[in-house]
Amino acid sequence: MSTDTRxxxxxxxxxxxxxxxxxxxxxxxxxxxxxxxxxxxxALRKHIDETHGQRQRLDEALHSLNETHSVIKEGFLGFVGNMMALGHTPAQDEILKNTYANHAFENFEIAAYESLIEIGAAAGQTAHHTALRQSLDEEKAMAQRVHDLIGPVTRRYVELTASGAKADR
Ligand SMILES: [Fe+2]
Structure with a gap:
């Protein structure tokens, strides 16, 4: 049985x-x-604001096709959920695990948007192409910010930990 590209x-x-x-x-x-x-x-506060806009763009694309978003898809999010669980255990190095997970998550989102845009093109659905590209650009910018913060966050973590201070979060 074939599936419609739409x-x-x-x-x-x-x-x-x-x-x-x-x-x-x-x-x-x-x-x-x-x-x-x-x-x-x-960086997270700014990206939370952007993410509300990204969610809105996806909703608009779905509504224009007379569709709505579904309840959370566990299967799809299983991998991401496991990855993010890394940072959820209270530990002195919680901040480092969150930093690695944030980096992975933003890059996961980049792949998801590039694929989504490709699928839209294959389906002849280009009405929201520009909006989705904007989301993709925001994900790329956030991935870069998260990457650029690996060094400073790690140095601060080492400094605080070495001086006996709490540095977990
Ligand atoms: Fe993101």
């Missing part, structure tokens, strides 16, 4: 919507807990 596109839009909902949860939880890493807090 249905493949709708499915990809829903998966990406579920991914953004997961992103919001992960980032909001981190922002609530962060104490010693203000640059990371700022």
């Amino acid at each position: 249905d493949i596109y709708v499915s990809a839009l829903r998966n990406t919507h579920a991914l953004e909902m997961q992103a919001l949860q992960i980032m909001e939880r981190q922002v609530e807990r962060l104490e010693h890493y203000p640059e990371l807090t700022d």
Whole structure:
């Protein structure tokens, strides 16, 4: 049985919507807990705002096809969920695990948007191409910010830990 390319596109839009909902949860939880890493807090706050816009763009694309987003797809998010669980165990190095996981997550999102845009093109659905490209560009910028923060966050972690201070978050 063949599947209509439109249905493949709708499915990809829903998966990406579920991914953004997961992103919001992960980032909001981190922002609530962060104490010693203000640059990371700022980057996450900014990206939380952007992510609300990204979720909105996906909703608009779904609505224009007379579809809605579905409830969270566990199967799709299983991998990401496991990856993000890395940072959830309270530990002195929680900040490092979150940093690695954030880097992986943003790159996961980049792949998801590049694939989604490709699927849209294959399905002849280009109405939201520009909007989805904007989301992709935001993910790339956030991935770069997260990457650029690996050094500063790690140095601060070492400095705090070596001086006997709490450095976990
Ligand atoms: Fe993101």
